[in-house]
Amino acid sequence: MLGGSSYVWARKHNSIHHSLTNITGQDDDINVGFLGRLSPHQPRLKLHRLQHLYLWVLYGFLAIKWHLIDDFHDVLTGRIGTHRIPRPRGRDLVILLGGKAVFFHAGVRRAAAAAPVVDRAVVLRHCFLR
Numbered sequence: 001m002l003g004g005s006s007y008v009w010a011r012k013h014n015s016i017h018h019s020l021t022n023i024t025g026q027d028d029d030i031n032v033g034f035l036g037r038l039s040p041h042q043p044r045l046k047l048h049r050l051q052h053l054y055l056w057v058l059y060g061f062l063a064i065k066w067h068l069i070d071d072f073h074d075v076l077t078g079r080i081g082t083h084r085i086p087r088p089r090g091r092d093l094v095i096l097l098g099g100k101a102v103f104f105h106a107g108v109r110r111a112a113a114a115a116p117v118v119d120r121a122v123v124l125r126h127c128f129l130r
Contacts, residue, residue: 003067003103007096008074011085028081032062067103071096 020026024041
């Protein structure tokens with residue numbers, strides 16, 4: 001239960017990425033926007049001189065972007081990068097939406113469970129660090 005759509009993953013990673021690995025404009029996995037340059041065919045910016053330092057930290061947030069933005073964008077537009085994909089229907093659509101609902105529900109429950117701990121930490125900090 002990682003939260004990613006298996007429907008999108010099967011098309012994005014298994015079909016497109018493995019057929020067109022690391023080809024600029026074809027493999028969406030190497031398109032991380034202006035923050036990173038993962039191919040010599042992508043534009044070079046001064047910022048990229050330091051990407052070996054900061055990209056590792058940002059990479060940890062990539063999964064969140066996939067779950068919250070990319071899966072929905074790909075399904076709603078019917079495209080992954082420049083490649084058309086069929087929109088899910090029937091059982092595939094139910095599994096996609098149900099999986100996202102379970103993922104988001106679990107995330108909200110975890111955040112709610114962590115809130116009292118954070119509240120206590122804030123209160124204790126104010127009490128003892130004054």
